[in-house]
Amino acid sequence: MRFCYRCGISEEEGGPLINGLCQVCFRKENPILLLPGEINTELCQNCGSYKKRGVWIDPQNYELDALIFEVAENALLEAIEDSLDKVREFDVVDWEELEEVEEIPVGKAFVAFRVLDYHIEHFPAIIVYEIRVKARIHELQVEPHDETVTTTVYIRQTVCPRCQKFLAGYYEAILQVRVEDREFTKEEREEITKLVQEKVDEIMQRDRMGFIQDTIEKEEGIDFYMGSTSAARKLANAIREKYGGVISEAYELVGLDRQTSKEVYRTSVTIRLPKFRKGDVVEDRHGRVYRVESVDGKGMRLKNLETWESDHFDWKTVKREKIDLAEHEERKALLMGQTPTEAQFMDMETYETFEVRKPKEKLEDGEVYKIVKVKGRLYIKEKEGGE
Numbered sequence: 001m002r003f004c005y006r007c008g009i010s011e012e013e014g015g016p017l018i019n020g021l022c023q024v025c026f027r028k029e030n031p032i033l034l035l036p037g038e039i040n041t042e043l044c045q046n047c048g049s050y051k052k053r054g055v056w057i058d059p060q061n062y063e064l065d066a067l068i069f070e071v072a073e074n075a076l077l078e079a080i081e082d083s084l085d086k087v088r089e090f091d092v093v094d095w096e097e098l099e100e101v102e103e104i105p106v107g108k109a110f111v112a113f114r115v116l117d118y119h120i121e122h123f124p125a126i127i128v129y130e131i132r133v134k135a136r137i138h139e140l141q142v143e144p145h146d147e148t149v150t151t152t153v154y155i156r157q158t159v160c161p162r163c164q165k166f167l168a169g170y171y172e173a174i175l176q177v178r179v180e181d182r183e184f185t186k187e188e189r190e191e192i193t194k195l196v197q198e199k200v201d202e203i204m205q206r207d208r209m210g211f212i213q214d215t216i217e218k219e220e221g222i223d224f225y226m227g228s229t230s231a232a233r234k235l236a237n238a239i240r241e242k243y244g245g246v247i248s249e250a251y252e253l254v255g256l257d258r259q260t261s262k263e264v265y266r267t268s269v270t271i272r273l274p275k276f277r278k279g280d281v282v283e284d285r286h287g288r289v290y291r292v293e294s295v296d297g298k299g300m301r302l303k304n305l306e307t308w309e310s311d312h313f314d315w316k317t318v319k320r321e322k323i324d325l326a327e328h329e330e331r332k333a334l335l336m337g338q339t340p341t342e343a344q345f346m347d348m349e350t351y352e353t354f355e356v357r358k359p360k361e362k363l364e365d366g367e368v369y370k371i372v373k374v375k376g377r378l379y380i381k382e383k384e385g386g387e
């Protein structure tokens with residue numbers, strides 16, 4: 001007959017013995033949930049991020065109460081995971097669900113936790129948790145481990161490294177938005193700024209340093225001071241995709257890193273928007289006249305003002321065909337009448353009447369059209385106020 005060496009119970013009564021211990025003493029000698037009574041964690045008071053396994057991440061919740069519980073639960077689960085080193089895996093289940101758990105394979109634990117008490121009106125926020133674990137760690141175990149402990153999580157405020165840099169005015173790159181050979185209009189500036197802001201929100205989900213430190217409006221364009229070079233590049237690409245243009249980069253030595261004594265460069269990413277805009281009148285090397293219908297990353301859609309046929313020209317073709325702004329005069333005129341090939345107009349200012357060769361499309365009598373004159377020849381550009 002064998003006996004438990006700790007409590008003296010016989011194997012018949014308290015067995016089977018595991019390493020000389022009865023079932024109860026084996027569980028007592030080998031507790032599996034060794035949580036500290038106090039767990040400390042912190043969140044960034046500026047952006048709400050917190051550390052998950054040592055890496056700063058953005059929170060799921062931005063509402064403060066929910067955020068505090070999110071941060072506390074993360075710290076609690078990390079502590080539970082660290083303490084459960086006698087099992088290979090564990091599942092987190094609801095408190096009520098754990099009550100029902102009976103069949104537990106060796107090497108597995110089921111964990112549940114609930115809030116006993118909390119004070120989150122000010123920092124440090126305090127949440128008291130009760131944690132219960134059921135587990136089996138030895139194949140001779142009849143009853144599983146069933147342990148309940150309480151711990152208190154303290155959540156303090158700090159400023160994450162990213163926000164420290166942001167608040168100190170740090171930037172790594174400048175995104176410069178410029179235009180080619182023309183004025184940068186207010187509408188365009190607003191559109192680009194909006195696009196940049198939307199894209200930054202997207203980038204920040206992956207690149208925490210992708211923030212805009214500062215935006216500076218200049219006569220020649222807009223400068224965005226960016227926390228990361230890759231974010232500046234992504235933004236330049238997003239702008240090019242939508243509006244076309246050419247991207248270039250320049251580097252400036254700004255000093256030495258005091259810790260690594262490596263040279264530190266600052267990158268300027270410049271996107272130069274194309275010279276052409278929707279509504280421009282352009283001309284190719286053969287003297288064909290077009291109206292620019294749209295501009296994008298690949299090229300532009302041009303409407304031949306003689307035939308009113310429209311086609312997409314990629315940037316290579318635009319260059320090869322020497323398409324450029326056409327010097328022209330523009331006036332508004334009322335359509336008085338038309339034949340299959342001619343349209344009669346009356347100038348809205350001078351009341352002078354004149355004829356213009358018209359495209360096959362039917363025009364609308366009594367409507368006002370914009371008429372352009374290029375190299376002495378008249379073209380119907382578009383209906384006033386229309387596309």
Ligand SMILES: [Zn+2]
Nearest residue numbers: 004007022025
């Ligand atoms: Zn015993």
Ligand SMILES: [Zn+2]
Nearest residue numbers: 044047160163
């Ligand atoms: Zn932060």
